[in-house]
Amino acid sequence: MEYTIKKLGQMAGISTRTLRYYDETGLLKPARINTSGYRIYGAREVDTLQQIMFYRELGVGLSTIKEIISSPDFDSVAALEAHRRELIGRRETLDTLIANVEKTISAKRGGKTMNDREKFEGFKQKLIDDNNKKYGKEIREKYGAEAVKASEKKLKSLTPEQYERLSALEKEVLKTLKTAMEEGDPSDETAQKAADLHRQWLSFYWDGYTKEAHAGLAQMYVSDERFAAYYNRVGPGAAEFLRDAILIYTK
Template sequence: MKIKEAADLAGISVRTLHHYDEIGLLVPDQVTEAGYRLYSEDNLEMLQQILLFRELGFPLRQIQDIIHNPDFDRQEALEMHKGILLERRARLDKMIHTLEQTLLHTRGEMNMSSQDKFKGFDFSSNPYEQEARERWGNGPVDRAHAKTASMSQEEQDAVTSSMNTIYRRLALLRHQPADSAEAQAAIGEWYRLLNTMGTYSLQAFKGLGELYVQDERFTLNMDQFGEGLAAFMRDAMAFYADQQENREP
């Protein structure tokens, strides 16, 4: 199957498949003399597995480590995906039912108790925090929590204001090259601000930038300031981290 056909089948872009090939995540089994990528059935099965992991919020680096591990069991992974998605569906069904009941309540067609209004809601676990712990370990996350907890409400509001200011500044710069002086100055401010709330190594900072694009929750939040901001920040953060590391003795 040609790359355009494979991309259309999976509902992703050709650029995404090019990227997967470039990083060694999904290398097509054949490349013609003219340079056209051809995807086999095995390639398509692996692509399905990659997209299932993406759906569950796994970063590309982790997916690559998992699926290219000699001990990787595809059957076991599929069973795991099924279990997680069934659990997610059950929770969404509860929330949809709660929403339907709430609509009836607002129209005066039924009464809801306070408890009924929150059936299906469960925010006891933070997906961002869990992913951060898996990627970088507990240290940075715990230090960020301790730092935030020690701030007054005014200090927390000031940090939020500073974050939004940098977002808006980067949004204005997002059509420039990510390695431009202006973009790098702004992304340097972002790095320093994040380190007022925790301790981020340059590699952690670079990994966080990748997460902005890999996790649609981050992307949607950031792209409110300007479409393409998340991808721009990822590129700017990667360049910044690499440049700063090269300068270190």
């Protein structure tokens, strides 16, 4: 049984364009080309197409599908497991997005029309959350999961007054950092004050403060673009400046 491109497309429920594309990329070549240049597909190609459609339905990328079907000894289970991990990662990202969108919607609803300043506050808050999340991850690798748990626990148990103090410290760090940058010297008194405020702020998250850990965090402020973006709000190069100040402070 032989099929032209359209007939095969109808059988599989896909377009002729798709089949031509599969031919072009080498994913599924026709059995032969007839004298008029038409693509002719045979039974083998139908089977292959069914396999392709199967993996496609699972959301596997065409390049991976190609590997799976072109080499029978390819470890398709491993490929599927990698694919699964990727899908799960995507779902987690989506969950976070959805949660944030919902937060924003209810905040907007609650505050009638949220002004720009409020928007930014929300943004900042989210950034901090993200930062802490990512930071938690890196710390986990460096200092173990307990440190992270302890940190989260500490945060959750804050009293409203402590929370106030935490927020105030955060603003003070930024403000002092800004002033210090106008001086331009990380070893300057103002810059060192910023570093000290930063230590105080940090103490809300960490139980056993050490200079080494503080210095390590400062380095991350520069290498991680999300941290960097947060501090660079003060001005370009603010993250680097803060890092240098902290490195001096912790020396």
